[in-house]
Amino acid sequence: MNTFKDKVIWITGASSGIGESLAIEFAKRGARLILSARREEELIRVLNLTKLPSLDIMLLPFDLNDTSKASGLAAQVINKFGRIDLLINNGGFSQRSEAIETPIEIDRLLMEVNYFSYINLSKAVLPYMKRQKNGHIVIVSSIAGKFGFYLRSSYSAAKHALHGFFETLRLETESLGIKILIVCPGKIKTKVSINAITESGNSHNKMDKSHEIAMTAEECAKQIINGIIKNKEEIYIGGKEILMVKIKRLLPKLFSKLIRKQSPY
Numbered sequence: 001m002n003t004f005k006d007k008v009i010w011i012t013g014a015s016s017g018i019g020e021s022l023a024i025e026f027a028k029r030g031a032r033l034i035l036s037a038r039r040e041e042e043l044i045r046v047l048n049l050t051k052l053p054s055l056d057i058m059l060l061p062f063d064l065n066d067t068s069k070a071s072g073l074a075a076q077v078i079n080k081f082g083r084i085d086l087l088i089n090n091g092g093f094s095q096r097s098e099a100i101e102t103p104i105e106i107d108r109l110l111m112e113v114n115y116f117s118y119i120n121l122s123k124a125v126l127p128y129m130k131r132q133k134n135g136h137i138v139i140v141s142s143i144a145g146k147f148g149f150y151l152r153s154s155y156s157a158a159k160h161a162l163h164g165f166f167e168t169l170r171l172e173t174e175s176l177g178i179k180i181l182i183v184c185p186g187k188i189k190t191k192v193s194i195n196a197i198t199e200s201g202n203s204h205n206k207m208d209k210s211h212e213i214a215m216t217a218e219e220c221a222k223q224i225i226n227g228i229i230k231n232k233e234e235i236y237i238g239g240k241e242i243l244m245v246k247i248k249r250l251l252p253k254l255f256s257k258l259i260r261k262q263s264p265y
């Protein structure tokens, strides 16, 4: 896909951060958008920023934790636009709690929103992509989907699970014209650390130091779009922290030393 003019693109997590920046960038490139997240008022704010006419944009607010809605929502998109060219599974939240302190209900919530909702929404969209004989699914994972990290046990587990599922789906659906890109951001300057869940179930509510000085969401969105254009299967986006993925693969003993020296924040 080298142009986004008139392409129908559904973005989850579009009310903030990376999803918001993707919405603005795709709008500039002439796409037609479906924006999802829980907070409708924030989606309206993003809708205004895109400056798209109502014919070319649709808000579909919903909670990713409610997996019962996906097929009905996909049908609403088809009713309005007739097709879905790109699904960007991006919505989610991080974790700031030690595994030993974290109640299992919070582990399950992290898996539900960051893993099951991605496969659920993709399964709702796949029959339409199959009928169209093309489609592109983007998965926003994390470098925490490539290695475990302090305070992120179930977040990291959910992101790892995405790789297993979507690498398999890629093999099974490429003959149907369906492409899958897995994006692994490192640190991006968004509200992800503020919105991260703690062992109490409350938000961490602090901007981590490493996020304050990180790559902007706008730059991240541009790199995701380049990855789509170039038909990449997996990309890493961020600062020097993304080198850890390569170090783990090529120099596992060095990785083991370095990872222990990283601040969780």
Ligand SMILES: NC(=O)c1ccc[n+]([C@@H]2O[C@H](COP(=O)([O-])OP(=O)(O)OC[C@H]3O[C@@H](n4cnc5c(N)ncnc54)[C@H](OP(=O)(O)O)[C@@H]3O)[C@@H](O)[C@H]2O)c1
Residues within 6 Å of the ligand: 012, 013, 014, 015, 016, 017, 018, 019, 036, 037, 038, 039, 040, 042, 062, 063, 064, 065, 090, 091, 092, 093, 094, 113, 140, 141, 142, 143, 184, 185, 186, 187, 188, 189, 190, 191, 192, 193, 195, 211
């Ligand atoms: N920023 C980073 O450094 C970083 C690094 C690696 C991976 N990521 C991944 O990037 C993705 C986007 O995060 P971000 O950095 O842009 O953070 P963000 O600014 O906190 O945005 C998260 C988005 O997800 C939505 N969301 C959260 N829980 C939801 C739920 N239960 N139902 C529906 N929508 C929900 C939020 O909208 P509502 O609150 O309105 O629902 C918001 O639009 C996430 O998958 C995150 O894991 C980010």
